[in-house]
Amino acid sequence: xxxxxxxxxxxxxxxxxxxxxxxxxxxxxxxxxxxxxxxxxxxxxxxxxxxxxxxxxxxxxxxxxxxxxxxxxxxxxxxxxxxxxxxxxxxxxxxxxxxxxxxxxxxxxxxxxxxxxxxxxxxxxxxxxxxxxxxxxxxxxxxxxxxxxxxxxxxxxxxxxxxxxxxxxxxxxxxxxxxxxxxxxxxxxxxxxxxxxxxxxxxxxxxxxxxxxxxxxxxxxxxxxxxxxxxxxxxxxxxxxxxxxxxxxxxxxxxxxxxxxxxxxxxxxxxxxxxxxxxxxxxxxxxxxxxxxxxxxxxxxxxxxxxxxxxxxxxxxxxxxxxxxxxxxxxxxxxxxxxxxxxxxxxxxxxxxxxxxxxxxxxxxxxx
Numbered sequence: 001x002x003x004x005x006x007x008x009x010x011x012x013x014x015x016x017x018x019x020x021x022x023x024x025x026x027x028x029x030x031x032x033x034x035x036x037x038x039x040x041x042x043x044x045x046x047x048x049x050x051x052x053x054x055x056x057x058x059x060x061x062x063x064x065x066x067x068x069x070x071x072x073x074x075x076x077x078x079x080x081x082x083x084x085x086x087x088x089x090x091x092x093x094x095x096x097x098x099x100x101x102x103x104x105x106x107x108x109x110x111x112x113x114x115x116x117x118x119x120x121x122x123x124x125x126x127x128x129x130x131x132x133x134x135x136x137x138x139x140x141x142x143x144x145x146x147x148x149x150x151x152x153x154x155x156x157x158x159x160x161x162x163x164x165x166x167x168x169x170x171x172x173x174x175x176x177x178x179x180x181x182x183x184x185x186x187x188x189x190x191x192x193x194x195x196x197x198x199x200x201x202x203x204x205x206x207x208x209x210x211x212x213x214x215x216x217x218x219x220x221x222x223x224x225x226x227x228x229x230x231x232x233x234x235x236x237x238x239x240x241x242x243x244x245x246x247x248x249x250x251x252x253x254x255x256x257x258x259x260x261x262x263x264x265x266x267x268x269x270x271x272x273x274x275x276x277x278x279x280x281x282x283x284x285x286x287x288x289x290x291x292x293x294x295x296x297x298x299x300x301x302x303x304x305x306x307x308x309x310x311x312x313x314x315x316x317x318x319x320x321x322x323x324x325x326x327x328x329x330x331x332x333x334x335x336x337x338x339x340x341x342x343x344x345x346x347x348x349x350x351x352x353x354x355x356x357x358x359x360x361x362x363x364x365x366x367x368x
Contacts, residue, residue: 003215010211010219011226018227021189028185028227029234032177051307052134054078055088055100055123062108064118068101068142075141092125093161095323098134099124119157126160126172127326130310161331174239175325179261179297179318181231186224186265187272187290194273195282203360217357221263228262229255249332256335257328260345261321267352268293268317274359293318317348 019025054072058065072078081088081097088100102121111118122138125131197203206216232254239245248254272289276282296309297318313319320341327333327341335342 002210003212006211006215007219007222010216011223014220014223015227017193018185018189018223021193023189027188028181029231031184032180033235033238051077051079052130052137053081053097054134054138055092055097056080056082057085057088057100057102058082059105060103060107062112064108064111065103068103068120072138072141077137077141089123089161092123092131095125095128095130098128098131099138101138121157121159123159123161127175127330172330174235174245175322175329176297178232178235178258178325179322180294181235182228182258182261182265182321183290183294183297183318185227185231186262187269187293188286190220190224190266191269191272191276191286191289192279192283194270195276196279198273198360198363199279213357213361217353221266221353224266225259225262228258232258248329250328250334253328253333253335254325257321257324257338257342257345260342260349261317261324263349264317264321264345264352267349267356269352270356271352274356274363297322317345320344 018028056069056072058069069080072080081091083091085100085102088097091097092100100123102123104119104121107118107120120142122135124135194203203216207213236245236247240247268289269286272282272286276285293316296313296316324338324341324345327338328335
């Protein structure tokens with residue numbers, strides 16, 4: 001009973017500290033909402049990208065289909081991946097390819113017979129900035145395949161993934177904004193705050209009482225997770241009331257992803273707090289880490305990253321947060337569809353919290 005009371009007190013203390021920190025409150029709740037409007041005004045993604053994987057479903061097999069394949073391969077911007085539509089759509093959904101071009105049967109006969117421009121179907125994923133940019137690049141590439149520039153050979157009918165067909169721009173931007181909120185609360189605010197408490201002797205005084213390390217850590221984690229739920233409610237409340245956003249399609253799964261994401265972010269924030277040499281060093285370090293993870297989590301990515309940075313992005317916890325939220329919150333996928341992402345988040349949380357607890361025990365608890 002005493003431990004539960006301690007956890008409850010630390011939870012309430014954590015929430016109060018977050019709310020009283022005006023700078024942290026602004027960046028954790030207000031600033032990401034303002035970014036939604038900026039992203040809406042600056043949404044882009046039509047430039048060509050080097051060597052991106054593009055799926056090609058060739059149901060025609062004629063000369064026009066071969067011309068399209070050759071033109072894409074020789075452009076140097078695309079790596080053509082052939083296959084069946086269902087398999088390529090699955091790969092589009094998980095990010096292995098960035099768009100899928102479907103060439104219908106009879107395309108060559110229609111084009112060469114003078115029956116008008118043939119129609120091809122371009123499947124893309126509006127939840128991925130890389131797919132958005134690839135869509136624009138493919139449309140531009142197809143429009144210049146007729147070197148004579150007489151009349152267009154093809155018209156493109158773009159179809160987003162079925163699970164995203166009813167989503168608007170603000171729906172698509174919500175996961176990235178939520179990741180920004182989580183990172184700002186758990187790293188940008190909590191990291192320097194706990195670093196100050198360590199150096200100022202606040203934690204040493206707290207641990208000189210019957211308060212145990214486990215109770216403090218549990219209360220801090222639960223406090224940040226409660227704040228994460230508040231962030232979700234604020235974000236979606238504003239989105240639904242003013243921006244025409246839709247409610248999460250898998251709310252229980254969204255909460256699970258949110259809880260793990262908050263714990264992972266707190267693990268990183270506590271690493272900064274406990275291992276930074278001083279409070280003065282913890283502040284800029286928290287800004288750099290939070291901003292970098294936000295970038296890698298597609299928070300501000302308006303076009304695809306170079307391949308080395310893309311590989312780094314795939315390994316970052318913030319990308320796993322954004323991807324899991326996209327799949328579960330926006331597409332309504334079950335948690336089983338994002339198990340690798342959840343595993344990365346759980347591992348990050350466990351590693352960060354364990355290392356921070358060991359460091360605190362050595363530098364604070366044992367020093368009391």
